[in-house]
Amino acid sequence: MDNLIFSKIGSDFDGTLVSTYHLFLYYINNKLKTNYQPKDYDSYNFAEKLNGKDFEEEMIKIVTGTEEYLGKYKLYSGAKEFINSLKYPLTIITARKNGNPLLNCQGFLNSHFQGLRIIRENHFDKKNILKKLEIKVFFEDRKEIALDIAKQGITVFLKNQPYNQNVFHKNIIRFNSFNQLKTFLE
Ligand SMILES: [Mg+2]
Numbered sequence: 001m002d003n004l005i006f007s008k009i010g011s012d013f014d015g016t017l018v019s020t021y022h023l024f025l026y027y028i029n030n031k032l033k034t035n036y037q038p039k040d041y042d043s044y045n046f047a048e049k050l051n052g053k054d055f056e057e058e059m060i061k062i063v064t065g066t067e068e069y070l071g072k073y074k075l076y077s078g079a080k081e082f083i084n085s086l087k088y089p090l091t092i093i094t095a096r097k098n099g100n101p102l103l104n105c106q107g108f109l110n111s112h113f114q115g116l117r118i119i120r121e122n123h124f125d126k127k128n129i130l131k132k133l134e135i136k137v138f139f140e141d142r143k144e145i146a147l148d149i150a151k152q153g154i155t156v157f158l159k160n161q162p163y164n165q166n167v168f169h170k171n172i173i174r175f176n177s178f179n180q181l182k183t184f185l186e
Pocket residue numbers: 012013014015016140141142
């Protein structure tokens with residue numbers, strides 16, 4: 001895509017670089033003795049839909065903040081090779097809260113990559129921090145955030161997920177794998 005100037009590139013963490021919602025499902029199925037499959041995860045707030053807000057908060061805290069789950073985080077296939085092949089440093093912008101969940105995210109990333117800049121920001125403000133940092137291209141998985149960012153003229157590559165279907169904007173490009181994303185950017 002020669003028409004894009006990749007002076008600065010940013011990425012979300014959960015659901016974009018790592019398969020966070022598989023861990024949410026794992027937790028839900030263990031806790032509720034259910035057998036939901038990835039294709040059933042049609043809303044990012046899936047747990048809230050099932051069992052109330054307290055459950056959602058508890059789940060996020062446990063899955064993103066404890067050592068037991070940290071060991072289960074997996075980078076999406078090809079993500080490491082893709083990020084290491086970028087000509088420009090990548091800025092990770094996550095809405096993870098301070099404390100253990102954020103430290104775990106930083107620790108995970110630092111164990112796989114060198115030289116990443118990691119910024120925590122309330123996800124509703126992602127568009128503002130992207131504008132401030134003059135980031136022109138962003139990788140994201142949440143559809144409402146993607147749309148918000150796209151409306152600012154920023155190109156969003158949306159990681160295809162069961163919970164982010166049916167969002168359309170000229171600045172949103174959906175991708176299935178990091179190998180496919182690499183071909184988009186070549
Ligand atoms: Mg995300």
